[in-house]
Amino acid sequence: MDITERSFANIYDEFAPKIFKFCYFRVSSKEEAEDLTSQVFIKTWDHLSAGGALTNIQGFLYRIANNLVIDFYRKNKNRHEVSIDSTLDAIDLPDATDFVKDLDLRITIEQVQSKLELLSDAYREVITLKYISDLSLKEIAHIMDTTENNISVRLHRAIEKLKKLME
Amino acid sequence: MSDIFKQLKKVSQVDIVDQTWIARNKRELLGYMRLHPLVRTASTPLLRRFFRMVPSVAFLSAILLLTTGGMSVAAQGSIPGDLLYPVKIRVENIESAFVFGTQNRAQFEVSRTTKRLEEVTELAIHKNISNKLIMEAQVRLERQVQTTSDTIDAVALENKELALETALQLSSTLEAHKAVLDQLGPKADSIVKPQIQDAINSIVQTSDSVQNAVSSLSKQSRANTIATKTQPDLKENSLAKLESAKKKLNETWELVIKLPEDSLVRIQAEDKLLSAQDALTNAELDIELAGYDSAITGIQAGSKLTAETIALLETAKNTTTAVQQILDTTQTASPSQLIDPSKSTKPTPLTSPMTTLAPTSSQTPTPQVSSSISPTPIQ
Secondary structure, eight states, rough: OOHHHHHHHHHHHHHHHHHHHHHHHOOOOHHHHHHHHHHHHHHHHHHTTTTOOOSSSHHHHHHHHHHHHHHHHTTTHHHHHHHHHHTTHHHHHHHHTEEEEEHHHHHHHHHHHHTTTTTTTHHHHHHHHISOOOOOOOHHHHHHHHOOHHHHHHHHHHHHHHHHOOO | OOHHHHHHHHHHHOOOSSSHHHHHHHHHHHHHHHSSOOOOSSSSSSEEEEHHHHHHHHHHHHHHHHHHHHHHHHHHHHHHHHHHHHHHHHHHHHHHHHEEEEEEEHHHHHHHHHHHHHHHHHHHHHHOHHHHHHHHHHHHHHHHHHHHHHHHHHHHOOOHHHHHHHHHHHHHHHHEEEEEHHHHHHHSSSSTHHHHHHHHHHHHHHHHHHHHHHHHHHHHHHHHHHHHOOOHHHHHHHHHHHHHHHHHHHHHHHTTSSOOOOOHHHHHHHHHHHHHHHHHHHHHHHHHHTTHHHHHHHHHHHHHHHHHHHHHHHHHHOHHHHHHHHHHHHHHSSSTTTGGGGGGGOOOOSSSSSHHTOOOOOOOOOOOTTTEEEEEEEO
């Protein structure tokens, strides 16, 4: 794909909200998600400006986003573990979705977040890509650099886990 | 259980991102992209060799330029991508070394900004120009505007009035070039339209901070005058400012009436000058009524409009043939109201009594106003 400055700006318009949503449901923080989204596009541009090629822009963006989220968890491992267990989280949550104007949607987002947080990151990753980013198994496999079968199994287990947690 | 899937589906179907952040981040990303442009290599080794030679050719040209005056003149009209462009920049740098004094420096930087604006405008209408060149020209413009703003800040430490005057010059120049691009946009070939829009965006981006500086300097200058002068001094000071503004206005009228009566620039210039006259007439009344704050605001508004007119005239004068051709093409293709005085849209009616006496665009601008302001340039 022959990318120009102009077409990249259009790519940003199309994908930035999607990448933000993906990051947001992975890290549960507007600021962190914005920071990660910003990094995704900077890194993609760096790749292009260094002469790199892009064949699947969506896959590339999500793959970078996914790797950045993994790095984020790695760097904030301790902080994250503490925050999940922290009782203060229940108080902090409403503020985290303040930027969403629709109250009904805000409640839904908070409910989804609270359930996703019960899953391990590997399951949360696949559920987010499949059901929030609405990607196909093939696309998810490309992003996670694995086979469709592997994703299918992982997704099945994630759903089972989610069902169990909901009982 | 189905609840969670319903909720997931609902979330998947909507954008939840903060649109303000999206827009702000896009601006930052575009800035980053400009500083890290895409690398485009020449397609053949022969071409590559040629482009490698360009800097050396340019350097030799610079040497020649410094020894022959004619060369520097030739380089003045060059744009990024031309062989002589590095010479032009080198000459500017040499000139810069001989500029002394903060105010002179600020003036010099304003004129440099004008050159960068002309280059951005010129590149925007070129069909086969690389994105890299366009981006570089825009980054060069942004940096130049920043440099000019910095020198204006330095002037402000010594003299707020002069700083305001220079900032007005800068903002008016930016505005005038944006206006040219705005006119070019709908008329230009569709291939270059995105480039023109990019150039407009680049100017708008830099204009915001300059406009803020103008507004802030206007307030500071006004507050300083009001706070530091006694009542008689205030009147004298305001009258002196008014006289100076009127003088500039009349000088500008003289330039405007020399333009062809049916030219678009003249119509636009007359419109601005009539508004400036209005503002100054009201300011004169305010001084009589001892409303000095309002009077100074009026004088500043009048001066701003005059500065905008001067920038408009300068920009029109320096418009290159290529730009002019695009503007003319449309004028010929569509004899619009703008060029036909008999069909011209009258300037927005002004509220002052002076407006009722304003000339039509086909007349010589000789509105009858108070004797203290002479819209008819002194013959």
